[in-house]
Amino acid sequence: MSIAGKDVFDVDVLSKEDVLQIFQTAKEFKEVLQRPIKKVPALRGKTVCTLFFEPSTRTRMSFEIAAKRLNADVVNFSSSTSSLKKGESFKDTVKTLDAMGIDLYVIRHREPGSPMMLKKYTNAIVINAGDGIRAHPTQAILDGYTMWEKFGELKDLKVVIVGDILHSRVARSNAKLLKKMGADVTFCGPKSMIPMKAEEYGVRISHSVKEAIKGADVVMGLRMHLERQTGGFFSSLDEYNEFYGLTPEVMKETSKSSIFMHPGPMNRGVEVVTELADSENSKVEEQVTNGVATRMALLYLTLGGDNGANS
Amino acid sequence: MLTLKGVKVFNGEEFIENKDFHIELSSQEEKELNLDGMWILPGLIDTHTHLRDPGQLWREDVYSGTKAAAHGGITTVFAMPNTTPTIDTEQAVIYLKERAKEASADVKIVGAITKGRQGKELSEMGRMARAGVVGFSDDGAFLNDSALARHAMEYAYELGLPIISHCEEQYLKGGHMREGWYSTLYGVYPTPFAAESIAIAREIELSYLTKAHVHIAHISTKRSVELIRHAKADGINVTCDVCVHHLLFTDKDIEDYDTSKKINPPFPTEEDQKALYEGLEDGTIDAIITDHAPYAVHEKEVEFQAAPFGIIGFETLLNELFMVSKRGIKIEKLLSLVTSKPAKLYGMDGGTIESENPADFTVFDPNDEWIPSPQTLFSKSRNTPFLNKNLKGRVLATFHDGKKVYGDTKWKLM
Numbered sequence: 001m002s003i004a005g006k007d008v009f010d011v012d013v014l015s016k017e018d019v020l021q022i023f024q025t026a027k028e029f030k031e032v033l034q035r036p037i038k039k040v041p042a043l044r045g046k047t048v049c050t051l052f053f054e055p056s057t058r059t060r061m062s063f064e065i066a067a068k069r070l071n072a073d074v075v076n077f078s079s080s081t082s083s084l085k086k087g088e089s090f091k092d093t094v095k096t097l098d099a100m101g102i103d104l105y106v107i108r109h110r111e112p113g114s115p116m117m118l119k120k121y122t123n124a125i126v127i128n129a130g131d132g133i134r135a136h137p138t139q140a141i142l143d144g145y146t147m148w149e150k151f152g153e154l155k156d157l158k159v160v161i162v163g164d165i166l167h168s169r170v171a172r173s174n175a176k177l178l179k180k181m182g183a184d185v186t187f188c189g190p191k192s193m194i195p196m197k198a199e200e201y202g203v204r205i206s207h208s209v210k211e212a213i214k215g216a217d218v219v220m221g222l223r224m225h226l227e228r229q230t231g232g233f234f235s236s237l238d239e240y241n242e243f244y245g246l247t248p249e250v251m252k253e254t255s256k257s258s259i260f261m262h263p264g265p266m267n268r269g270v271e272v273v274t275e276l277a278d279s280e281n282s283k284v285e286e287q288v289t290n291g292v293a294t295r296m297a298l299l300y301l302t303l304g305g306d307n308g309a310n311s
Numbered sequence: 312m313l314t315l316k317g318v319k320v321f322n323g324e325e326f327i328e329n330k331d332f333h334i335e336l337s338s339q340e341e342k343e344l345n346l347d348g349m350w351i352l353p354g355l356i357d358t359h360t361h362l363r364d365p366g367q368l369w370r371e372d373v374y375s376g377t378k379a380a381a382h383g384g385i386t387t388v389f390a391m392p393n394t395t396p397t398i399d400t401e402q403a404v405i406y407l408k409e410r411a412k413e414a415s416a417d418v419k420i421v422g423a424i425t426k427g428r429q430g431k432e433l434s435e436m437g438r439m440a441r442a443g444v445v446g447f448s449d450d451g452a453f454l455n456d457s458a459l460a461r462h463a464m465e466y467a468y469e470l471g472l473p474i475i476s477h478c479e480e481q482y483l484k485g486g487h488m489r490e491g492w493y494s495t496l497y498g499v500y501p502t503p504f505a506a507e508s509i510a511i512a513r514e515i516e517l518s519y520l521t522k523a524h525v526h527i528a529h530i531s532t533k534r535s536v537e538l539i540r541h542a543k544a545d546g547i548n549v550t551c552d553v554c555v556h557h558l559l560f561t562d563k564d565i566e567d568y569d570t571s572k573k574i575n576p577p578f579p580t581e582e583d584q585k586a587l588y589e590g591l592e593d594g595t596i597d598a599i600i601t602d603h604a605p606y607a608v609h610e611k612e613v614e615f616q617a618a619p620f621g622i623i624g625f626e627t628l629l630n631e632l633f634m635v636s637k638r639g640i641k642i643e644k645l646l647s648l649v650t651s652k653p654a655k656l657y658g659m660d661g662g663t664i665e666s667e668n669p670a671d672f673t674v675f676d677p678n679d680e681w682i683p684s685p686q687t688l689f690s691k692s693r694n695t696p697f698l699n700k701n702l703k704g705r706v707l708a709t710f711h712d713g714k715k716v717y718g719d720t721k722w723k724l725m
């Protein structure tokens with residue numbers, strides 16, 4: 001139970017064994033999710049608070065469903081209903097919430113380091129649901145789980161992450177987790193969108209999809225934010241799509257059993273064409289289901305649930 | 312007459328060991344104090360500070376600021392003009408000078424280059440010079456308009472005063488730490504080194520064009536050091552300083568997102584920091600500054616990227632120089648960069664101890680310790696990464712204009 005009580009600021013706080021334990025537990029919970037009554041009382045009496053200072057219905061709902069499946073009470077706090085608008089500081093907001101007796105916070109905030117900042121004001125467990133462009137550990141865990149489920153292990157798996165790496169917390173956390181588990185990772189995108197010294201993650205850097213993708217087991221697309229065009233990060237969607245767009249054609253160079261993944265929401269026609277997004281080797285929908293199962297596992301293990309997944 | 316026995320006197324260049332140091336006192340009594348191994352330093356000179364006066368008095372004022380300076384052994388400070396309103400007229404200079412008469416240190420005033428530091432129109436540089444400014448700066452902002460910058464230098468040259476330039480190219484700036492592996496790892500929007508070096512390159516060329524003395528403030532990158540080294544070798548009238556914090560912290564240290572480590576320019580990468588040390592060794596860097604920049608607790612107690620840039624520095628300057636010396640630069644060299652060197656650079660008196668009974672001096676115990684805290688700091692603000700940390704070395708007393716402006720309990724007697 002080494003994960004119990006841990007704050008998940010990023011994947012680095014988890015050991016290899018922790019990651020595998022999360023995967024195993026997620027697998028059990030995934031079975032629960034197939035049942036007619038998709039609930040276990042593992043976290044009865046616990047209160048989970050989602051703190052979303054940045055709009056993200058998908059991630060917030062995934063956490064909320066995960067917590068509710070475990071019978072925890074869930075309160076949601078989001079920026080649209082928050083007192084941040086009234087100019088109350090982050091510190092004051094957290095102090096107010098903390099006084100209400102929260103066991104675990106799930107936080108999404110545009111500021112890197114905000115989960116650690118939250119921890120300064122609370123004794124509750126903190127799980128990072130995305131802090132700026134820094135980290136998104138639960139996305140990396142669900143992505144890793146999806147690969148593990150398909151391939152059995154992550155060691156030596158060839159993973160290529162394509163697109164706007166610079167602004168991507170998903171790519172950053174994935175690189176850390178996948179390297180920890182022994183995978184071979186490539187960041188692929190135009191130089192303007194590869195962060196400085198990214199090779200220090202232990203990943204390969206490529207500016208050509210055709211080269212990067214050869215023999216890949218996993219190809220992960222990233223959402224391209226259209227407003228990056230104004231910053232000069234790319235010239236036109238059309239050119240970007242021609243050089244970096246993912247298509248069934250491009251996937252021909254990958255390994256036979258390769259899969260396509262995407263953290264969503266997808267910009268169809270920009271980073272990926274519909275034919276690939278909806279193809280047989282697309283795992284995009286599976287990732288959503290796995291998101292709930294792995295978040296159940298993480299909530300359960302961090303809160304030290306002792307009722308067992310099957311009780 | 313007070314006699315300090317067994318002290319080491321720093322004359323601005325080197326220590327003179329085991330001296331008896333005499334101070335004239337207002338009272339007639341004769342006293343002796345045994346101060347074995349303690350240092351007598353010229354009052355330190357800090358040529359880049361923010362006293363927040365007028366208009367931002369919740370952060371600091373000319374009195375709290377100079378009390379903090381005295382507590383750090385500093386007796387001369389340059390007040391940057393980014394106040395509210397900006398120090399950009401003769402009247403404003405006279406006003407601040409008047410206020411500073413009762414201050415605990417000599418406050419030298421830097422006037423703004425442009426009105427309101429807006430970079431649009433030149434301020435009345437000639438009139439401010441008449442009122443006694445020591446230089447001109449739009450510190451905090453770079454004067455983007457190169458034609459205007461050229462004319463400012465032409466006036467400055469005529470007035471015999473330096474332009475103190477905050478170098479930051481307008482389109483590349485905007486980040487919250489230096490670009491590198493750690494900005495990638497920490498997910499903080501960065502500024503590349505070229506934002507600084509491009510601006511410095513322009514200043515060098517304009518100095519060559521106008522012959523004006525351009526002093527580059529708080530350099531922080533390897534390329535900055537190299538450009539200035541070459542310019543000096545070419546005989547161009549360019550000088551520079553480095554902020555003491557940049558000699559102790561690097562981009563890696565942002566790992567805890569502590570907003571008291573957020574400063575502009577940002578902490579250097581290890582490679583850049585190494586170049587700063589080389590610049591100190593070979594004389595490319597002409598002075599060390601604190602860039603004392605107070606902010607209230609509530610202003611800094613926000614998210615890292617939302618926090619303002621700035622760190623206080625008066626009270627920890629000597630402690631920090633001590634730490635820098637541990638990394639391989641002789642303490643005499645470092646002390647000269649906060650005493651005789653800046654005095655010479657700006658053509659000022661002080662920064663040396665040539666005879667006994669100097670007007671400005673500091674007594675420093677290199678073996679004592681202290682802890683900066685809200686209780687011990689004299690500044691109104693406490694935005695320092697050294698808060699609650701035990702620091703080696705302590706100022707025992709500071710004298711300015713022949714008067715004691717700071718003294719710990721031992722010195723209360725006097």
Ligand SMILES: [Zn+2]
Nearest residue numbers: 450451477528
């Ligand atoms: Zn500046």
